[in-house]
Amino acid sequence: MNTNCEAIFGLQCFWGSEVKFGIIQGVIGTSVGYTGGSTPDPTYKNLKDHIEVVKVVFDPKLVTYEELLSVFWSSHDPTFVTKRQYMSAIFYNNSQQRLLIQESLEAQQRQLSEPIVTQILPFNVYYLAEDYHQKYFLRKHQSLLLEIGLTNSEVVLSPVAARLNAYCAGFGSTLQLDNELKRFGLHLSPHNHQLIQHLINSGPNLGEC
Template sequence: MSGIELPTNQPTTLARDAEALRPAETETATFGMGCFWGPDALFGAKEGIVRTRVGYAGGTAPDPTYHDLGDHTEVVQLEYDPDTWTYAELLDVVWANHDWTGSQKRQYRGVILTHDDTQQEVAERSRAALAGRTGQSVATTVELLDQFYPAEDYHQKYELRTLPVVADELEDLYGDVFTASTVAARLNGFAAGYGSEEQQHDLLATLDLPPTVLDEVRRRL
């Protein structure tokens, strides 16, 4: 997904994204952690996570959809700042935030989908360390990503969409690049209860959104 090409003299809500790292400056990670709405919000609230999107991967069926998933799994895909996060640190978040001990139906299974040999090696080492540390079998698998299929628009930034006053305003601002917005990722995380009070305050103080929109976000916090 391409970055947001917006001039930095735009109103501050848009400028926050215009100043974000471009895809070429980030690294990408893909994880299956159960229903993808929660992980999307969890990671979206974290500094250094530049963009998030949810989709389907890990299977062989062509062109999966939510109602015709085939053998794919719900996953979250992240673009992250490698100066803020290592891949191993992202894996620590993954292990701490899904049930890696049990076997789930394929749609919601735990899976780490690696993008290259380096991620594969780090993920396998992390998985083995978890098993050794806990003495438990790790059901979450490590597999090489073949293809990522973006989920339907109504799944993207789902928690934020439960605040339609906010989501509608942002979609009007961003149009087709709403899903790729760092601001939308943060607000999606805040809507789900993630992020510190200081982080929430600092972001909201810089956004030139209508008072009704900001009040709706604060109501959820």
């Protein structure tokens, strides 16, 4: 995979991070995991010195890295100091990403009165999080998961799962839902279709994050 088309962000609870990027047109897959530490093999229960992050795979013809950086800044408070697990951080894959991050941070800082605490760090090893964290909001609806028929490993980085997970957290619109179901050639049962419409109409809800 071309690392130019991958972005890694830490912005508090990774269940919500996966939703915030999963809804963006041009994002073709997301997963959640751990990075940023120096000790091997972190797990959710033993995170060691790592933090919760989302990995975003995108099509640069449809969405740019700069646009993803805008989503990052606008979808959490980068001035908020919290424990390391939930720290605000951007991991760069190459010098071009590093430059774009630095520029966007400076532009962002000009609009804020509090200092930005976001760390800019080189990307190193990524540890995929446990299955039950992947597409957390989609997983709450087992009948939907069953209907789309993806295995645990297919849910990771699946474009369909990224979008459905975001809709299940109340993001997006019913128009986007129907356009994308068509694009994916996916026919949902009336029950599941109504369920997603209802969740979208109820509005964003990352409640447990």
